[in-house]
Amino acid sequence: MEYISPEGLRLDGRRPMEMRQLHAELGVIAKADGSATFEMGNTKVVAAVYGPREVQNRSQQLQEQALVRCEYSMATFSTGERRKRGKGDRRSTEISLVIRQTMESAILTHLLPRSQIDIFVQVLQADGGTRSACINAAALALADAGIPMRDLVASCAAGFLNNTPLLDLNYTEDSGGGPDVTVGVFPKLDKISLLQMDSKLPIDLFEKVLELATEGAKATAEYMRERLSENTRQLVSARGLLRF
Amino acid sequence: MVGLSAAERVYIEDGIAQDLRLDGRGRQHFRSLSIQTGVIPQANGSARVRLAGTDVIASVKAELGSPQPGRPGCGNMFISVECSPTAAPEFEGKGGEDTNLELAKALQRNFLGGASGAGAAIDLTTLIVIEGKVCWELYIDGLVLSSDGNILDALSIAVKAALSNTGIPKVQVMGGLSLEEADFELSDNPEEFSHLDTAQVPVTVTISKVGRYHIVDATAEEESQVSSAVSVAVNSKGLICGLTKSGTAGLDPSILMDMISVGKRVGLKTISSVETDIAAAERTLEAE
Amino acid sequence: MGGVRTFPFHMSEEEQRRFAKAQERLDRLGGALPVVNVGETIQADEEAAFLRGHGTQLVDGKLVATVCGIVERVNKLISVRPLRARYNPGTGDVVVGRITEVVAPKRWKVDVNSKQDAQLMLSAVNLPGGLQRRRTADDELNMRNFFEERDLISAEVQAVHQDGSIHLHTRSLKYGKLEKGQLTQVAPYLVKRLNHHFYQLKQFGLEIIFACNGYIWISGPSEIPDKKGASSELLVNVSNVNEMHQCTGNKESTVPTEKREKICRCANALRVLNALGLLIYPESIIDTYEASLMWGTDIKDMLSGEFHVKVLEREVSKRSKSV
Numbered sequence: 050m051e052y053i054s055p056e057g058l059r060l061d062g063r064r065p066m067e068m069r070q071l072h073a074e075l076g077v078i079a080k081a082d083g084s085a086t087f088e089m090g091n092t093k094v095v096a097a098v099y100g101p102r103e104v105q106n107r108s109q110q111l112q113e114q115a116l117v118r119c120e121y122s123m124a125t126f127s128t129g130e131r132r133k134r135g136k137g138d139r140r141s142t143e144i145s146l147v148i149r150q151t152m153e154s155a156i157l158t159h160l161l162p163r164s165q166i167d168i169f170v171q172v173l174q175a176d177g178g179t180r181s182a183c184i185n186a187a188a189l190a191l192a193d194a195g196i197p198m199r200d201l202v203a204s205c206a207a208g209f210l211n212n213t214p215l216l217d218l219n220y221t222e223d224s225g226g227g228p229d230v231t232v233g234v235f236p237k238l239d240k241i242s243l244l245q246m247d248s249k250l251p252i253d254l255f256e257k258v259l260e261l262a263t264e265g266a267k268a269t270a271e272y273m274r275e276r277l278s279e280n281t282r283q284l285v286s287a288r289g290l291l292r293f
Numbered sequence: 294m295v296g297l298s299a300a301e302r303v304y305i306e307d308g309i310a311q312d313l314r315l316d317g318r319g320r321q322h323f324r325s326l327s328i329q330t331g332v333i334p335q336a337n338g339s340a341r342v343r344l345a346g347t348d349v350i351a352s353v354k355a356e357l358g359s360p361q362p363g364r365p366g367c368g369n370m371f372i373s374v375e376c377s378p379t380a381a382p383e384f385e386g387k388g389g390e391d392t393n394l395e396l397a398k399a400l401q402r403n404f405l406g407g408a409s410g411a412g413a414a415i416d417l418t419t420l421i422v423i424e425g426k427v428c429w430e431l432y433i434d435g436l437v438l439s440s441d442g443n444i445l446d447a448l449s450i451a452v453k454a455a456l457s458n459t460g461i462p463k464v465q466v467m468g469g470l471s472l473e474e475a476d477f478e479l480s481d482n483p484e485e486f487s488h489l490d491t492a493q494v495p496v497t498v499t500i501s502k503v504g505r506y507h508i509v510d511a512t513a514e515e516e517s518q519v520s521s522a523v524s525v526a527v528n529s530k531g532l533i534c535g536l537t538k539s540g541t542a543g544l545d546p547s548i549l550m551d552m553i554s555v556g557k558r559v560g561l562k563t564i565s566s567v568e569t570d571i572a573a574a575e576r577t578l579e580a581e
Numbered sequence: 582m583g584g585v586r587t588f589p590f591h592m593s594e595e596e597q598r599r600f601a602k603a604q605e606r607l608d609r610l611g612g613a614l615p616v617v618n619v620g621e622t623i624q625a626d627e628e629a630a631f632l633r634g635h636g637t638q639l640v641d642g643k644l645v646a647t648v649c650g651i652v653e654r655v656n657k658l659i660s661v662r663p664l665r666a667r668y669n670p671g672t673g674d675v676v677v678g679r680i681t682e683v684v685a686p687k688r689w690k691v692d693v694n695s696k697q698d699a700q701l702m703l704s705a706v707n708l709p710g711g712l713q714r715r716r717t718a719d720d721e722l723n724m725r726n727f728f729e730e731r732d733l734i735s736a737e738v739q740a741v742h743q744d745g746s747i748h749l750h751t752r753s754l755k756y757g758k759l760e761k762g763q764l765t766q767v768a769p770y771l772v773k774r775l776n777h778h779f780y781q782l783k784q785f786g787l788e789i790i791f792a793c794n795g796y797i798w799i800s801g802p803s804e805i806p807d808k809k810g811a812s813s814e815l816l817v818n819v820s821n822v823n824e825m826h827q828c829t830g831n832k833e834s835t836v837p838t839e840k841r842e843k844i845c846r847c848a849n850a851l852r853v854l855n856a857l858g859l860l861i862y863p864e865s866i867i868d869t870y871e872a873s874l875m876w877g878t879d880i881k882d883m884l885s886g887e888f889h890v891k892v893l894e895r896e897v898s899k900r901s902k903s904v
Contacts, residue, residue, distance in 0.1 A: 074584075074587055077587045102667070103681075103697050112744075162745055163697055163745060163746075192618070192648070192649055194665065195649070195650070195664060195667070196648070196666070197636065198619050198648075199647065200619065200620040200645075235620075236620060237621070237640070274620070277649055278616075280585045280586055280649070281616050281618055281650065282608060282614060283585065283858075284665070285651055286611040287607060287858035291860060292774070293653075293662050293774065
């Protein structure tokens, strides 16, 4: 299959190093402490954060830090082929774990001892890069909830098809049998917090693809920072600067 | 929800008796509603309904299948519901299973009609491709993203809007007469999609009994006070398409009839404004 | 849809335009704001020594924000106040909480919208007849005679310990179980710090507890007669522990419609201020309440998009004048 045309255009008209359109919104779930939607092209997810709050199951309480929990769900209609997804299938469990670990490394958990933070991510549309969209939505939701973090986390994926590194794969490209490298970065600290790869890739090519994914993650971080900034300004303008 | 104190319960019940609820509404007032259609592009039809803090999505996917034995002239409809944990931590893991089932059952009762296929919200005979062999199957999925009470009514409105938004591709059957033998060519052109006749699709109104009075469109707080409720599905002709009683308290038959008639009255009003909103949403979608 | 935030009310296209315009004007009136976001560096004079406060961390010798919010500088202390976070308790704060657990023999756990549930010790509650701390088999039953699960109470933060645990007390006649009123939840960062948190809105005949944790309680004036020797503090409709048994009479009478309407209009005014992110204090509530009367808005219609837009526009014109 041809993923890149002779003119160098991908199936959806993008260039190899071009990301899809990003869109984020905050405060979408009124009852949650923090929430956000994140869109990367046709991939759309919602994240809601409940907490920090009293630990619900005493036996899980941690004396020195917050308990971070995460559940990832995909809507039945989120994929092109409607598939009834039971909860607790292997892929969902794995992604829940990945999101939890990534966010936990960002949250300053020792500042919130004996509390619980629940992160719920719901996929509405899955068109590749779901993992990344979930991490980005979760990071924004945590910021919306005022939970202290050492840095934002931003994520993006890249692959390699038709001999070309491709940034931000959509579902069709993702299904192309090539490798898929997902990276999560702490933009300010300039560190990588998550790195995952499917399939095989020789080391030198891996470095190229990793670099591309990292660039994409940093660009995503910039967009997220802009949105957060707009949000913070809006909230502060409304309230005013009166001392707390 | 931890629940409300005895004092708050008394306050809510007394307010309802005085026709003044916590947010200023009367017993028969619905909160304001907003409908968006076409929100799930990969589905054949979809809609998102926001009823104050309650936020739900319904999607319709059409797939080719075979008619059920005993009703060779009818297509099929399936409804399932999922409550996302984003709506409440209680829905995490298997926590939402009971609620999902209950909601799906109530919707099925209102939309699917009888075992013969008669009385369904959509004329199922219009879904036939090859009589007795091939038909369209509509999979309706509801997702609850956020909740502030009255999920069922919001879902029923979302389903109605999603069905109105649904486009069924034109099918060309080649080389055979059954699902296994034939080849099906589906048109990609949205202009060639046919729309469903949704004139008979009902809307559900849940009437909840609190003390000696009943209210429509209960908030989450009010729902914790409800002893029993009746959900009535009403279509634009004022016909009742489905009934579900919930709650543990028994209902006096005369009170039940009273609640049903309130449901019908409010239902007619609601369905007319819902149909207007759906039409407006579809126009907005087209303009985009 | 251009807005970065979803608002919990529905607006028509026209209303959305007006809303966006009002927001823009608010933003311009605000001018330069000392705000910062997660991961951003906070301006700090490298040479001068500074003290690192809440919401900050040191990264390579630079001060970096850990939350999105307002930068506060008090002498050398630089901190960032987050906005929509859970309640951050301080000693002396007046709070409204909901009993979540009765932990016999000596304490209750109370939800105060914070990172942990607060503790209310039996010893921190006014008990009738003075000190009776003897632990008997009836202790658990006795505790529920004072406060049981799901009860709403007003209390004061006695102390916040190192491990984050919050201790409350109700050692004053003004604190105790709440009834004959309505609870409205708002974001804690919008509740202005006042000198008195029990407030009387005489013009409406209402009493409000401006709880620092955002659980705002509105009720009609207290029916409990002024006790001899009681403090001049306002008594809210409190079924106080001391008066538990005398109050059973009051429990039968219901809040009349006229009073209820006022409580409801006030609660809706609160909800609107909260939804718009405007500061909540007696004047802003009175103003929104009176505006609704002036515009002839029905109580339930205060939750409409139109009313929200009008309130925001009103706020914009208020601020423009004071500039």
